[in-house]
Amino acid sequence: MVDVTIRVNGQARSLDIPPQVSLLDALRERFGLTGPKKGCDQGACGACTVLADGERINSCLALAVQYDGREITTIEGVDDPLQTAFVRNDGLQCGYCTPGQICSALGMLAEYKDGAPSAVTEPDADPGELTEEEIRERMSGNLCRCGAYNGIVKAIQETAALDTEEVSS
Template sequence: MVEVRIRVNGAVTTLDLQPQVSLLDALREHLGLTGTKKGCDQGACGACTVLADGERINSCLALAVQYTDREITTIEGLAAGESTRALREAFVEHDGFQCGYCTSGQLCSAVGMLAEHAAGAPSVVTEHLAGHAELSEAEIRERMSGNLCRCGAYNGIVTAIRQVATAEAAR
């Protein structure tokens, strides 16, 4: 067993874990935070996306011991925050989810993606550009491509993210 001191949604917890326990399993099984979903358990679907120090990661591919003393934000942490209210409302307004299974990963990924874009991080769509590029439909689709939706709610997800990004850019 290894002692892991982890900060999740602002609260510090110490867990005794086997070194091979994934961050996803630590969140779900040891902390009871079941909003983060286990989809493929291979890093291919994005259902397990959380934020580590503000950057999105697939928690099924991360070992919990790697995230000692780092800030992990799950969907429960986003749900408690006022800053993501507009994004959650836009997902509802534009049918950005249907069955809801992927929604927690989609929302965490969208928050991380919007921060990456605001910081000027390039993507495949905009790698040739310096500075900030418009958050176009193609840009959103590229940046969100690591999150799958079996129901096919992609159009609603893209519309919701674009609406929030446009409103933020207007401020």
């Protein structure tokens, strides 16, 4: 057993767990947070995406002991205009993937804002304009079995435009 303290959604939470427990299982089974979903349990679907110190990760592939002393944000700890943009733009249907989609989109927007390139980034791209192609590529690790991708892209574009307006104001 290993003693681990993880800050989850701003609150320090302690565990005494076997070292092989995934972060996803710790969040769901030990802390009762049902936002991160166990979709594929192989890192292929993105339903378990959470933010670790602001960076998006697949919590099913991470061991809880790796995150001792770190900040984990799940959908339960998110309060962002992106959430209402998802609703307004029909970026969800059944809702199963939505927590992971939103956490991933928040991490992706931060990556983009910081200038992290992607496979489709143009060499001298204007970081103020996030294209549909760029969003689709950067969000490709998050699957939606209902096919709400068009609404997800619109919600992210809307939120990115709000961020750009705030910076220029």
